[in-house]
Amino acid sequence: APNRFDSIPLAPPDSILGLTEAFLADPRTEKMNLTVGVYKDASGLTPILKCVKAAERKLVETEKTKGYLPIDGFPDYRSHVQKLVFSDQIPADRIAMVQAPGGTGALRVAGEFLATQCSPTRVFLPNPTWANHNAIMRSAGLDVETYSYLANDRRSLDFDALLDDLNTKTRPGDAVLMHACCHNPTGVDPTADQWKEIAKVMGSRGLIPLLDFAYQGFGDGLDEDAVGLRTILGQCPEAIVCSSYSKNFGLYSERVGAVGLVAANAAAATAALSQLKVTVRANYSNPPRHGGAIVATILDDDELTQMWKSELEEMRLRITHLRTQFVEGMSKQAGAPDFSSLLNQKGMFSYSGLTAMQADELRSKHGVYVVGSGRINVAGMDEKRMDWLCSAVADVVG
């Protein structure tokens, strides 16, 4: 019989990871990688937070078992995450909370829940969005649609088009995915007033908000970044929040996330939790322990919590500072366009406005690596080489 695997086509490589490979192989000493999806400190490292190291030391001493966690995860982790995400806005008995392997795992569990329990469901994604959203939601069995998000200037929100799409393209029961803060890839978030209008439309049309909360604390602060979510929950009796602790705890490889489902009443939340657990069981049985244990250990301890908050603040302020420095640097470059929209954008990423051709030129001529969409990871910038970066950018946009 012929081999079954011989005719399998090669899947296309991940375009962003490919750029990092090219960056590493680039022999130039003056080069800069603005493509990656992780935080970088001033020395170009993605550091382990001190509070994480301290929690790990504590765990080594105190942890007594590597036995399986419950299907819905570590109870202590779940209650801390619930507080972080929902504060006291929603009574605990209306929330079904499940630990998940990263924000990605949370999105997949949420997607399958919608596809199996709320069918037939469509999910609307913003255009553009994190590339994996589309793949995750399709794999989960949902029909994927899009709604308008970015304006033609590629730097601001097309709020009228967004509202228009929510009002005219959706049907009651459709899920609408929104980035709760720090939109990836654009950095463009709705303002507090815009969230109010979005929440009103979502509530009155009976849409299910699916909030992707991957960057809490990277925009304006832990509570400030939850403003959109709180506004939505004020208008919608039902919602799903997929949170990730990859970025704000720097726990990327430990795979720490959660699904927080808000139901209209306690009985519905209990039933939803039981179904979320069925999905988890069939996917990966139960979540990994270590990352969740680290987060719970930190949030159980006042001193470690303070340490975490100040380390998170340090990451946030570094990004804000780099944004300001870059915009100021570009304003001094003769003939360069105005980059001040970057100051209104939130989080690690921004659409720079660079075209694919300019991104290519920036890479080949100057060794500055930028994704073809023009997305830049602000945290990849180097404060000490900002003038160099600005003149390279000015050279290709001028």
Ligand code: PLP
């Ligand atoms: N959602 C968005 C918008 C992201 O940017 C990311 C990570 O880049 C994720 C979810 C997934 O995060 P995790 O690494 O925790 O799976």
